[in-house]
């Protein structure tokens with residue numbers, strides 16, 4: 001059992017949890033993910049690590065409530081336990097001194113971008129970060145990102161905070177300044193695709209973190225297949241980071257909605273709010 | 280009860296063996312009574328004795344005191360669990376590291392409930408725990424510690440039994456359409472995650488009306504029978520040789536046919552076809568004929584030119600085999616592997632190229648059987664005991 005030692009509510013649908021998982025915290029690196037299971041009936045939920053404290057043995061996760069399982073997760077409080085928590089999974093981010101790098105986090109993707117930007121900063125890079133969300137309420141960790149970036153830009157789609165517009169609008173301007181060696185773009189599939197399209201003409205290497213449907217997360221099932229440079233890859237072991245210019249985005253989008261109908265059924269079942277004893 | 284006791288002296292998991300072992304090729308093949316008629320149904324007797332003991336025997340096995348030596352076992356499949364049980368009975372402190380959230384390996388995630396009730400596996404695992412075996416789930420070796428680090432941290436020996444968990448695909452166009460599963464994914468969703476109880480259990484599994492299972496081994500039979508149970512109307516086994524070459528156990532094939540699984544023999548898919556939403560709508564297949572025998576002694580299937588046709592299906596399960604998962608071999612310094620990625624280990628002892636590191640089961644042999652994996656675990660336990668005694672005397 002893995003204890004939730006702290007919970008922070010960023011908005012009604014975006015939440016942070018610190019989980020006590022010393023084995024994972026000992027080895028985890030930026031870019032890796034964990035899989036958790038709430039209880040005996042739960043599915044295995046993959047989440048990219050947002051932060052870690054090796055000494056205290058803590059892994060921080062941030063999630064958006066988008067479906068049955070993440071809503072159930074969001075209902076748990078500090079002091080309660082998760083049944084399963086396994087990691088670190090996947091390959092770590094390749095961190096070197098590249099020179100000038102841009103880290104783009106969209107929506108809940110701000111969370112996984114944070115440890116990557118921090119590691120890049122520690123490795124001596126000039127780190128320019130761009131974070132964005134649909135609206136102000138869905139933004140978080142602005143101060144944290146500012147502290148580890150040379151420059152930070154903030155955008156909201158509706159203009160309720162920071163610049164009005166998309167993270168990609170700002171990315172274009174930063175690239176126009178010149179000398180960008182590498183870009184990380186993490187967030188929803190459509191956002192990562194947009195980031196990759198912005199950098200494609202200039203050929204600036206762009207790393208994205210894929211989050212397909214997964215089951216085991218150890219290379220055992222192939223549920224997480226994506227196509228990169230016309231080759232099938234298992235995102236959980238070959239990734240989760242890939243070259244955004246080589247990813248088959250149409251396929252990734254199609255595969256991500258494979259269980260749309262089932263998700264609706266599960267949600268319908270959960271509508272009584274749980275705790276009613278009916279399931 | 281006495282029968283169960285005698286079996287347990289040499290077999291740690293009798294209730295499992297009685298259910299899934301190919302006795303027709305093992306004990307029953309050599310049965311003297313079989314020369315004049317049907318052999319003694321050793322498998323069924325074993326199963327009965329073990330089940331009877333499970334129901335009626337509530338006594339816990341005696342815990343052997345620790346001899347102060349520590350052994351790490353990587354992977355809680357039949358190979359690892361057997362090795363762990365035997366070593367614990369000899370007095371070693373054994374810790375089993377398992378990547379998934381439950382121990383059991385293929386017994387839990389692969390073989391379906393209708394063939395091997397998970398409660399049976401659970402009972403056998405509880406017995407190991409009663410013996411004092413420590414099982415740490417959610418522990419992926421190579422990601423937390425690697426094998427070299429386990430040795431540095433004070434384990435006197437390591438046994439690797441990580442199985443053949445890496446699913447193969449055919450590498451044909453269209454294989455990533457929605458509705459194409461590896462057998463591992465399909466069976467894991469159903470067995471390990473209890474997808475057949477969705478939405479009570481949160482992991483969904485989707486099976487359409489017409490299902491093609493590619494391959495004809497035991498795994499394919501399990502996938503086909505599972506698809507029928509999930510409500511598929513038509514389930515086909517698509518296999519490029521003829522019925523005589525089907526690699527599944529005869530008993531498994533018979534069950535599948537009885538239940539209504541249909542055979543599409545001398546047929547192999549060349550492309551998966553999808554609809555405009557990215558879902559499978561069929562597979563394009565070629566017909567085959569049998570030519571001369573190949574190295575395996577089976578007649579080589581030869582495609583018939585121009586024989587292409589389309590089978591309309593909405594779900595495809597690839598059950599064409601599994602390879603070794605590279606996670607442990609690729610993170611262990613000095614561990615020799617074959618060109619297919621299997622760990623090189625001595626057949627009699629499980630000794631690998633690394634001192635103090637032993638391996639057995641599917642990770643060494645490639646996908647094989649429960650009894651072979653258990654045998655390898657047993658031999659390795661003996662060898663580890665001999666190795667550690669030798670080391671102490673030197």
Ligand SMILES: Cc1cc2nc3c(=O)[nH]c(=O)nc-3n(C[C@H](O)[C@H](O)[C@H](O)COP(=O)(O)OP(=O)(O)OC[C@H]3O[C@@H](n4cnc5c(N)ncnc54)[C@H](O)[C@@H]3O)c2cc1C
Pocket residue numbers: 299300301353354355356357358359376377378379382383384385386389390391418419420421440441442443444466497498501604606607639640641642646647648649650652
């Ligand atoms: C669907 C199916 C049906 C089958 N039916 C039969 C049958 O009827 N009869 C029969 O005799 N055989 C059958 N087999 C084959 C049999 O199950 C295997 O040969 C046997 O389970 C191999 O045992 P093992 O211990 O080597 O590996 P596995 O059972 O594969 O166990 C390996 C374990 O190691 C874990 N692991 C892997 N990597 C790591 C890591 N890095 N760290 C920690 N843990 C790790 C895995 O999660 C797994 O739990 C079947 C196989 C399948 C897939």
Ligand code: FES
Pocket residue numbers: 213214215216217218219220221222223224225234235236237
């Ligand atoms: S999630 Fe199963 S192989 Fe990647």
